[in-house]
Amino acid sequence: MKPIKLLLISAAILMMNSAYAVQYKFVATDKSIYTKMCVLAGNNEQQALKRIIRRHQDSVRLLANSTLCNDMSLANFARNYDANMTFDYLKKYTYNLDKTPKITIDDIVTRATEDKSAEEIILVYVGQ
Numbered sequence: 001m002k003p004i005k006l007l008l009i010s011a012a013i014l015m016m017n018s019a020y021a022v023q024y025k026f027v028a029t030d031k032s033i034y035t036k037m038c039v040l041a042g043n044n045e046q047q048a049l050k051r052i053i054r055r056h057q058d059s060v061r062l063l064a065n066s067t068l069c070n071d072m073s074l075a076n077f078a079r080n081y082d083a084n085m086t087f088d089y090l091k092k093y094t095y096n097l098d099k100t101p102k103i104t105i106d107d108i109v110t111r112a113t114e115d116k117s118a119e120e121i122i123l124v125y126v127g128q
Contacts, residue, residue, distance in 0.1 A: 024081045029127030038069035044083035064093040
């Protein structure tokens, strides 16, 4: 009887934690390459971000440090929005720089009405 109670309590705790998950959705408001890099970094799209960086004429280290999203480097921005794959890729190229931000981000909170779960979706519009 005790194992069943323990199992039910554990399942209830796991369901409560997953019911309050936050998901970030980044939307580009312009077509600049830097905005695309911020959106890809925030959306955890590592392969697409690597492709854009390789096609750019500057080095990965220069882009990782000179592209600022919400006054943060690309790696710090990815870490801030739980984009772990892009953070792991960019952190080896990143060092702290004091530069003025070129990209601003506005957080707009919306609730998912179609999805009956209590998952919260936060739309983040990215642009210059």
